[in-house]
Amino acid sequence: MYGGPPTVRKDLSLISLVPKWSSLDSGDPIEEFFTSTEGAAYIGNWEESDQIRIAVLKLTDAARLFYNVCPELHEKNLTWQMFKSVFSQRFKDTHTDQHNFMRLQTARQKKNESPKQFADRCRTLSRKIMCKTCDPVSQSIHCENAERILLAIFVAGLTGTPVKQVRYAGSS
DSSP: OOOSOOOOOOOGGGGGGSOOBOOOTTSOOHHHHHHHHHHHHHHHTOOHHHHHHHHHHTBOHHHHHHHHHOGGGGOTTOOHHHHHHHHHHHSOOOSOHHHHHHHHHTOOOOTTOOHHHHHHHHHHHHHHHOOOOSOHHHHHHHHHHHHHHHHHHHHHHOOSHHHHHHHHHHHO
């Protein structure tokens, strides 16, 4: 029998909770990638170095290329906060609030897009334009107004059978 010190085994099955991230416009925002990574790391009690390694494993396309050529991301003392900061700076949303608001306001359900997928797309756009404040009461009011606007835009952008069902249900 082996008499060495006990080892702590990490639950690496949580890696599957972290989506691949490529930085493409059609993909999820970098913040969602960070949130997924942090959530899995919290549940799995990962060390910071594990969290960084797993995030790196999930990078694809332009994000992977950026990681490979950025010397800051290969420093020995790299922390998760530094990793996030470097990636956030490089892959921040460059669209203005007006651009994102216009995209939300003119959103229409695509031909093969389910109502749930359309709702998720609208929510993502809504989050990009939502005002953020430190005052919890003000933030609550902003969130409530954003939800009302989001619902109106979602219903207006539905097409086909779902729009008929929603309008029929709303009139009764």
